[in-house]
Amino acid sequence: xxxxxxxxxxxxxxxxxxxxxxxxTSAMPQIVAELAERSGRGEQFLWRYFNxxxxxxxxxxxxxVATFWAAFTEHAGVPGIEGRWQRExxxxxxxxxxxxxxxxxxxxxxxxGVLSNQRAEWVRPVLEREGLLALLAPVFISSETGLLKPDxxxxxxxxxxxxxxxxxxYVDDRPQAVRAAQAMGxxxxxxxxxxxxxxxxxxxxxxxx
Numbered sequence: 775x776x777x778x779x780x781x782x783x784x785x786x787x788x789x790x791x792x793x794x795x796x797x798x799t800s801a802m803p804q805i806v807a808e809l810a811e812r813s814g815r816g817e818q819f820l821w822r823y824f825n826x827x828x829x830x831x832x833x834x835x836x837x838x839v840a841t842f843w844a845a846f847t848e849h850a851g852v853p854g855i856e857g858r859w860q861r862e863x864x865x866x867x868x869x870x871x872x873x874x875x876x877x878x879x880x881x882x883x884x885x886x887g888v889l890s891n892q893r894a895e896w897v898r899p900v901l902e903r904e905g906l907l908a909l910l911a912p913v914f915i916s917s918e919t920g921l922l923k924p925d926x927x928x929x930x931x932x933x934x935x936x937x938x939x940x941x942x943x944y945v946d947d948r949p950q951a952v953r954a955a956q957a958m959g960x961x962x963x964x965x966x967x968x969x970x971x972x973x974x975x976x977x978x979x980x981x982x983x
Contacts, residue, residue, distance in 0.1 A: 786884060786943045786961065788885050788886075788943070790887045791888055791889075791890075792888075792951065793888060793892050796871065796945055796947055796971075797901075798900060799870075801896060809847065815850050820849070833916045834917065835893075836920070839893065878906075878909060880976075880979060880981075883979045887914070889923070889928065889929070889944065890914070890915055890923075893915075894915045897915065912935070916928070923954060925954075926957070943961050945975065946964065949964055
C-alpha cells in the first residue's frame with residue numbers, strides 16, 4: 775500500500791468566522807416569523823421587503839435599529855409596536871451555535887477574528903456575555919464598517935491584515951460569501967447546519983480532539 779502523501783495545503787495562520795449561522799444563531803428568521811404572526815402577513819411577503827428595501831441600509835449601518843423596526847412593522851401593517859418585544863426577541867434569539875470553549879481552543883492556536891453582516895448593537899453584547907469578545911481580533915461587523923459581504927471590499931479587510939490570504943481560513947454559512955472569499959485567494963469553507971464544519975477547522979489547525 776502506498777504511503778499517504780503529505781498535504782500541500784498552506785498551513786493556516788489566521789481564522790476568521792462569520793457570526794450568524796456560524797458562531798451565533800441568526801436573528802432575522804425569528805424576527806420575520808414573529809412579525810408574520812403578529813401581523814398576519816406571509817413570511818415571503820416580509821422577506822421580500824426586507825431583502826429589497828432594508829437589507830443593505832440596515833446591515834451597513836446606514837439605517838439605525840429604531841428606523842428599521844419602524845419601517846418593517848409599518849410595512850407589515852402593524853406600525854407602532856416597536857419596543858420591548860423586539861429587544862427581548864433579539865436577546866432570546868441570539869445564542870451560541872457552538873461551545874465557547876471551541877472558539878477558545880482555536881484562539882489558543884491562531885488569531886481568531888470576525889467578518890459578519892450584522893448589527894454591532896445585537897452581537898457585541900452576546901459575545902461579551904459569553905466571554906468571547908476579548909478573544910476575537912479583528913472584529914469586522916458590517917454596521918460599523920459599512921462593508922457588506924459578498925462585496926470584495928468586505929473581504930479586502932482580511933487581505934489587508936498582512937497574512938497570506940491562502941493562510942487565512944474563513945468560515946461562512948452562505949455559499950456566495952465562501953465563493954467571494956475564495957475569489958480573493960482566501961481559504962474558505964462553508965458551515966453546515968449540523969456543525970460538522972468545526973471538525974474541519976480543527977483538522978486544518980492541526981488540533982486533535
